[in-house]
Amino acid sequence: MNNGIQEEPRGRRARRRGGPGPTLADVARLAGVSPMTVSRVVNDSARITQASRDKVEQAIRDLGYVPNQAARSLAGARQHRLALVYENPSAAFLSELLLGCLEQAGECDAVLLLESFRADEEVTDLVARLQRHRVEGVLLPAPLCDDSTLVDGLAAGHLAVARIAATQAMAGALSVGMDDEAAARDMTSHLLALGHRRIGFIAGSDRFPMSARRRAGFCRALQQANLAADPAMIATGDYTFRSGMEAAQALLASANPPSAIFASNDDMAAGAMATAHRLGLEVPRALSICGFDDTAMARAVWPELTTVRQPVSNMAREATILLVRYLASPAEFASHDLPDLRLGHEIVVRASTTRHVT
Amino acid sequence: MNNGIQEEPRGRRARRRGGPGPTLADVARLAGVSPMTVSRVVNDSARITQASRDKVEQAIRDLGYVPNQAARSLAGARQHRLALVYENPSAAFLSELLLGCLEQAGECDAVLLLESFRADEEVTDLVARLQRHRVEGVLLPAPLCDDSTLVDGLAAGHLAVARIAATQAMAGALSVGMDDEAAARDMTSHLLALGHRRIGFIAGSDRFPMSARRRAGFCRALQQANLAADPAMIATGDYTFRSGMEAAQALLASANPPSAIFASNDDMAAGAMATAHRLGLEVPRALSICGFDDTAMARAVWPELTTVRQPVSNMAREATILLVRYLASPAEFASHDLPDLRLGHEIVVRASTTRHVT
DNA sequence: ATTGTCTTTGTGAGCGCTACCATGATGCCC
DNA sequence: GGGCATCATGGTAGCGCTCACAAAGACAAT
Incomplete structure (x- = not known):
């Protein structure tokens, strides 16, 4: 066998490889299919026979394969870039919001950037910064989302906007809030x-x-x-x-x-x-x-x-989902009557209320 | 000229390219240097003549070039993977902490993952999850950072630990806090x-x-x-x-x-x-x-x-810097006397204190 | 048997960048 | 001036993955 030839590239490769993580090619080899089939299973995109799917999934489990996000986005280039624009870094609900958006963005294969915006700043500056980073859509939590000058400015910069915790709908932007x-x-x-x-x-x-x-x-x-x-x-x-x-x-x-x-x-x-x-x-x-x-x-x-x-966390997630879906296919949405999602709330009964005795 | 041959690949390429963003190659072409030189300028790594540097920097400005993070990490594979392990998603200081870590991680060319950990969970489960995602270092904010079982468990899983807002040093982990x-x-x-x-x-x-x-x-x-x-x-x-x-x-x-x-x-x-x-x-x-x-x-x-x-934001940033530096060269640190950074505080005078009149 | 349509799978190229080595240019010593 | 180290720069080969397209297989209709 021509082992020498086979091993030369593997030697170099090993030198460059980051972690010891298995790659898609490793999975393909173990499952006895082509890399493309593995890719299709991972993205469960196209029609795959159950047999192939099973083999691949078994191999994935055996190797503990985790897809390389960087490679995926480099090859695909269909990953959306979102930005969460916030005003006050220590607002009470920001952490929950952030966590929700961040997690959901990961699940939607989107990249989430963070951008702060002070009220005394020019909207055009913000838009310029966002465009520089190739942002396509903006997540805008309260209270910024009620600033129509800001929303309009972002829209004028061809940025899709999803408002989080908005009291009511606003033309030209997706909205998520409670009732x-x-x-x-x-x-x-x-x-x-x-x-x-x-x-x-x-x-x-x-x-x-x-x-x-x-x-x-x-x-x-x-x-x-x-x-x-x-x-x-x-x-x-x-x-x-x-x-x-x-x-x-x-x-x-x-x-x-x-x-x-x-x-x-x-x-x-x-x-x-x-x-x-x-x-x-x-x-x-x-x-x-x-x-x-x-x-x-x-x-x-x-x-x-x-x-x-x-429901802060849910609002964050739903807004992210909505925004990604909008970016994926704007045609799916009526252009002048964008969705306004109202999520359910919860009454938390603690110790400050009790039965009234006359 | 063999224009036909030259344009064929460009046609395909345009079809696959995501945004209209200029690439490193575009910058190189405009500056009249090789892509490698541009890369060196961007990473300001090696010795470059001032002339080349200027040309490249001008070209970068002209095109509004922004490096593609995905490509960079794919090619380099020297990017560190960190995880911020948190307990309470709505803790008051979490958002500021998160923002600080996230920003600093970006500047340090590190990837920050988020992982929640409930106190009733097994430490080994957490470690397994982190390893699955190829995490190398963990940022551990208060109050989790004072749990020595957790810190030891992470260390046992070969994960570097940086504690944030820790009251005092702990063996085997980097610490950042205030006095x-x-x-x-x-x-x-x-x-x-x-x-x-x-x-x-x-x-x-x-x-x-x-x-x-x-x-x-x-x-x-x-x-x-x-x-x-x-x-x-x-x-x-x-x-x-x-x-x-x-x-x-x-x-x-x-x-x-x-x-x-x-x-x-x-x-x-x-x-x-x-x-x-x-x-x-x-x-x-x-x-x-x-x-x-x-x-x-x-x-x-x-x-x-x-x-x-x-100084929450500063603590977050310093912990991130420290952790990345540790991962880059553990040798730089004495293995059993890791740094414990104490940052300055600030007295915020508001309306609840005033001069005492007798 | 031949053709066509459909579905599943494979092939090859390339996303944008950097590690590695090779190259030519410069300076320096004996 | 030949040999050597030192520098700036270029060429090449991937990183791991997914795209477009091609090929192969399955099945019905001709």
Whole structure:
């Protein structure tokens, strides 16, 4: 045999090879098929007979073969490049978002880049940076996703945009979010089910469409229970702890104070709790309090907050899937009525709400 | 000319090329040098004449060339594979950590994988997963990095470990962290400089080495100011909001109550603030309060907390650099006395501390 | 038996880059 | 000036994979 000739290239190869990992060719050899067949099994693309598939899969398992991502993307060149544009590197939900997008991007064979964007920056600069890195699509989490100047600017730069945790749809971009109104309604129903009849609501600033949705959900639940929404039981804050303190102060100073307070976010709920503590009201015995968002704050205060959990991880994944699908075949989507996905929420019952005793 | 032959491959090539991005060969052609020279400039590896370098750099700028990462790693195979092993996907500092590691890994030409690990899992399972993905080094943030079983298990699987935000060094692993004692000392000095003479301290649970360090820093600062540390002015919590409330209650119930309270983390500081509110003590006028860590909690409460900012992003980057350097040349490091890097902290003065008026 | 259509599998080339060696150019010593 | 080390640069051969296309096999219709 011409072993000498055979071994020469293997010698050089071994010198260059990175890890000791088996390659697709190794699998093919073991399975007794061509590399192409293995590739097809791995990507389960085309029609393959069950027999070939089984042989290949066995060989993959035997060797512990893991495809080389770099080689794959180099050869394929059909891998999409996405960027996650974020504003605040320490935003509470960013890590969960990041993890969700990163994992899903991996599963979708897409590359995820990270790009920060400060509000005082020019949108054109961001677009230029993204284009330089050959980004095709942008994942835009809240609150950036509500900036229509930014969304339009990205679209003008021929970048597809998927908005994450958006309150409502926006023309020209894919959107994923939750149903704020339904969530607020459910939380209110939870309080009603606990026997509360006089419920205070701390609304958020009118500048955000989200605030109106949450308030509407609150009112809707009362209506469905045949209760009138007393204007004195609605106070407005600006999503900060302090505004929650003040709003609760106003609500509790009422001649007919509430037995429960539902705040439009966790920070305001925590503020309301601080006020309750100061007034000597024991939570939840004398006053039930609940929040919205399930941020770290919800578990940090005592008693821990009953709140609405946003499906952050799911939103991140769905947005990524949607964006990749859009990039793969824009034709699949009606160009001026892009999907707006609303995912289910979850009411997390903790220690800050309890049955109302008269 | 044999144009027909020349153009045939270009036609096929254009069909397969992904983006319209220029390649290294394009740059070489424009600069009138060989691809190899361009590669050398890009990696600024070897000796290149200034003339060549300039020509190439100009061509790179003209074409807006960006190296193809996939091709690079495929050809080079000298790229290191790291994994960030995390426990809690929504931990406050994870996003900043993630961002830091991700960015630095990119700059170091390393690939960063993410792997979650639940405390109830077998370490060997984790090691197997990591090995399957050809991971060579692991970034291990707090609190996982203090689990010596885990660190040893990883080491046993021939994985290099870099611990992030570790309180103290551990044999067999690289460590990066802050100087808890110095930080606590500085924060105490801040209070002393504001005129406070009777300062309450809320220590953390003795199970964590960190707690002792922070307490030692507090005591040291008092000593340096020639003040005796009154045992009645030290209460112990367990890093939760509630324990902070209770500890503050105890401190403030003293016959000679403190004018300031320094809690070993932000959650306990927030708890202390809740107690102060309940007791009708205005913060900071009647009681200054400060925390540690600068988590989201610090900015969420009102008034916002004066606290110690951990250099999370820097720790992440330094750990990544250290790990990559270790993998590149383990020989550079003394095998049983691996580096333990202590990074500088920052005292963030917000609204919860003020000058003490007698 | 021959032709055609369909499906499954194989072949060869090349994605963009870098490791390795070979080349020519320069300087330096004896 | 021949030999030697030293430098900058070029040529070649892949890295592991997937693409386009070709070939081979299976089956029905002619």
